Amino acid sequence: MSDQPPSRALQMRSLVTDSQTVEVSLEEVEVPDPEPHQVLIRVEAAPINPSDLGYLFAGADLTRASASGTPDRPFLIAPLADGAARAAAGRVGQSMPVGSEGAGTVVAAGDSDAARALLGKVVGVAGGAMYSQYRTADATGCLQLPEGSRPAEGAASFVNPMTALGMVETMRMEGHTALAHTAAASNLGQMLNRVCIQEQIPLVNIVRSPAQASLLRDAGATHVCDSSTDGFMEDLVEAFRATSATVAFDAIGGGSMASRILAAMEAAISSGAEFSRYGSAVHKQVYVYGGLDRGPTELARSYGMAWGVGGWLLTSFLQRAGPEKMATMQRRVAEGITTTFASHFDVSVSLAQALQLDAVGVYSRQATGKKYLIDPSA
Amino acid sequence: MSDQPPSRALQMRSLVTDSQTVEVSLEEVEVPDPEPHQVLIRVEAAPINPSDLGYLFAGADLTRASASGTPDRPFLIAPLADGAARAAAGRVGQSMPVGSEGAGTVVAAGDSDAARALLGKVVGVAGGAMYSQYRTADATGCLQLPEGSRPAEGAASFVNPMTALGMVETMRMEGHTALAHTAAASNLGQMLNRVCIQEQIPLVNIVRSPAQASLLRDAGATHVCDSSTDGFMEDLVEAFRATSATVAFDAIGGGSMASRILAAMEAAISSGAEFSRYGSAVHKQVYVYGGLDRGPTELARSYGMAWGVGGWLLTSFLQRAGPEKMATMQRRVAEGITTTFASHFDVSVSLAQALQLDAVGVYSRQATGKKYLIDPSA
Numbered sequence: 001m002s003d004q005p006p007s008r009a010l011q012m013r014s015l016v017t018d019s020q021t022v023e024v025s026l027e028e029v030e031v032p033d034p035e036p037h038q039v040l041i042r043v044e045a046a047p048i049n050p051s052d053l054g055y056l057f058a059g060a061d062l063t064r065a066s067a068s069g070t071p072d073r074p075f076l077i078a079p080l081a082d083g084a085a086r087a088a089a090g091r092v093g094q095s096m097p098v099g100s101e102g103a104g105t106v107v108a109a110g111d112s113d114a115a116r117a118l119l120g121k122v123v124g125v126a127g128g129a130m131y132s133q134y135r136t137a138d139a140t141g142c143l144q145l146p147e148g149s150r151p152a153e154g155a156a157s158f159v160n161p162m163t164a165l166g167m168v169e170t171m172r173m174e175g176h177t178a179l180a181h182t183a184a185a186s187n188l189g190q191m192l193n194r195v196c197i198q199e200q201i202p203l204v205n206i207v208r209s210p211a212q213a214s215l216l217r218d219a220g221a222t223h224v225c226d227s228s229t230d231g232f233m234e235d236l237v238e239a240f241r242a243t244s245a246t247v248a249f250d251a252i253g254g255g256s257m258a259s260r261i262l263a264a265m266e267a268a269i270s271s272g273a274e275f276s277r278y279g280s281a282v283h284k285q286v287y288v289y290g291g292l293d294r295g296p297t298e299l300a301r302s303y304g305m306a307w308g309v310g311g312w313l314l315t316s317f318l319q320r321a322g323p324e325k326m327a328t329m330q331r332r333v334a335e336g337i338t339t340t341f342a343s344h345f346d347v348s349v350s351l352a353q354a355l356q357l358d359a360v361g362v363y364s365r366q367a368t369g370k371k372y373l374i375d376p377s378a
Numbered sequence: 379m380s381d382q383p384p385s386r387a388l389q390m391r392s393l394v395t396d397s398q399t400v401e402v403s404l405e406e407v408e409v410p411d412p413e414p415h416q417v418l419i420r421v422e423a424a425p426i427n428p429s430d431l432g433y434l435f436a437g438a439d440l441t442r443a444s445a446s447g448t449p450d451r452p453f454l455i456a457p458l459a460d461g462a463a464r465a466a467a468g469r470v471g472q473s474m475p476v477g478s479e480g481a482g483t484v485v486a487a488g489d490s491d492a493a494r495a496l497l498g499k500v501v502g503v504a505g506g507a508m509y510s511q512y513r514t515a516d517a518t519g520c521l522q523l524p525e526g527s528r529p530a531e532g533a534a535s536f537v538n539p540m541t542a543l544g545m546v547e548t549m550r551m552e553g554h555t556a557l558a559h560t561a562a563a564s565n566l567g568q569m570l571n572r573v574c575i576q577e578q579i580p581l582v583n584i585v586r587s588p589a590q591a592s593l594l595r596d597a598g599a600t601h602v603c604d605s606s607t608d609g610f611m612e613d614l615v616e617a618f619r620a621t622s623a624t625v626a627f628d629a630i631g632g633g634s635m636a637s638r639i640l641a642a643m644e645a646a647i648s649s650g651a652e653f654s655r656y657g658s659a660v661h662k663q664v665y666v667y668g669g670l671d672r673g674p675t676e677l678a679r680s681y682g683m684a685w686g687v688g689g690w691l692l693t694s695f696l697q698r699a700g701p702e703k704m705a706t707m708q709r710r711v712a713e714g715i716t717t718t719f720a721s722h723f724d725v726s727v728s729l730a731q732a733l734q735l736d737a738v739g740v741y742s743r744q745a746t747g748k749k750y751l752i753d754p755s756a
Contacts (some may be wrong), residue, residue: 054655055655083680090648090654091655254679270468277432277469278693281694288679289683291679296676296678298674298677299674299676299687301632301666301669301674301675302461302464302465304689305667305689305690305691306689306691307688308687308688309677309686310685310687310688311679311683311684311685313683313684316659316683316684
């Protein structure tokens, strides 16, 4: 493969139409020359994160998706239910590039020293439009991977690592000393488990199967509660009693998990305490950061008055934390990108393969644990 | 009526038993002599607030209540469902006095100047055990009513007035500039409406009937949205657009109201704004301070990621606000107790009448708007 970039290359695009459909396709776009402070990256690995899925398909009903086009230039179309259409109203008619993060090889560089220093290196980068064969990026925004690393190792260098560190920082900023996490066997959950072990932060890992529980225990987790077992609530209360965790990060969103977490926290806090008609005065917080279950969140409100449930978004957290804290976090990710912050991927596909209906059917079911990587250079 | 207090007098008591019932009765208790800094109050008016109801009946199923005893000393017993029994587990076997606030005449005083100055005056007081014929209180905690006031006018001098002011303070402390309120035609809602008109704070009043809407409009409210009408959501979006309210206080709790408020706030914020896949960055908050609907809170999460729902409790707010702020708020209530902070009551009953099944059947249905006052001296 020549390192001489072409003048035009493919980019995945998502378009919500005014006839309540989403169209996903590969478009030929110009490959720009890098500005002095920029590098041009040949993208070789970009993960399909849950947040990317939401953007790519706009909440469409994928069971009713249909594919057309050619093997090299597939075209996928799927209908949006009314709720999804309302939520996507603001993007109707705008063809949008997709892919929040990825990694690849720097094949051209601008004239600045910072840019030229990266020529030929493998770098991770975030900021959108990563499901593209080529992408320019600011040299200062690139995370240089350790010598000999494969692009797949740096593909997920931003969203999951910064989210894991952001959860720990949020816990500290809001005065908690331990935390809980749902979908704890995910790539993100495994990362968070490693961070918490390193920093000796008590972590309650909530998973949905015995296999996931084993995976985390084998990785050194102390508190693992499996919601598929009969004793789940008792285990959860015991884990909260042992850790004093009063904040949880929930990837599920829908259903009763947030409410059960609050109830178990309150039970752990109030056991043996004097009766109060309004429950304990200890604030219990659940942050919903994902939507594995898109149904409504149901709160039983059986845990007194000192509770909160709210959305948690990485970009909002980073604004709140400020640039200095963010830079510290990124340095830490860079040091641990192949260890603490390593991700596991099951399948790597090309841009065209990513739009095959059978592939979509697998990676769009987030809860199965099949994690896909797109290699636009393949 | 002689002002010479008796040595023993009646007090309402609530007892949760280990056979999953609540027993409410009138007990004869000693009337204490006031300490130097205290006064002895003959209680003549004490409201039945929603929070008192929760304490009095411990969430019992009142449709299965039965009464016995004599007309003067009634005895009421009602079964607790499993959930209510779990919530009340901490108070099993403890006979507890009830009544968060009230007013009456000072009939004896301790030797301090502050106490003696109140002799013969009508005062409002808070702090529990107000469903008693006599009650001692710290002189400094008493709110002296304007000359010529009836006790009923000072009966609700704490919970509702401080809650209304607390909502406005919370709004300010958290950086909002306008607010919304559900069950806005309640005594509390009418108070909040008057406070907001005085301070020129935009307020969105959410009510459940055309009659309630008229009541508030007649009281000068600008933004009134009636959830019983077809155009409710459109009206709500328009009211949020007009006021920029991003915090709401919800007395209902159960059902979809909190979620609809968040959705309408987000629609008002994002109309005309650029599309963002995570919704607007403006934080939208609903505080649940009551439970008119005891069912689960259902959150559709269709309003981006910058949202929060949580409990709001007056006592927690006052701790957060601090003693200085609290004293300022109390002075303000004292000045406006017969105007801004006036309450309306439909019925006044004696302690014994308050335990008749037909009376319980009316005042325990909070949403009907029949507001009861207990006069223990009757």
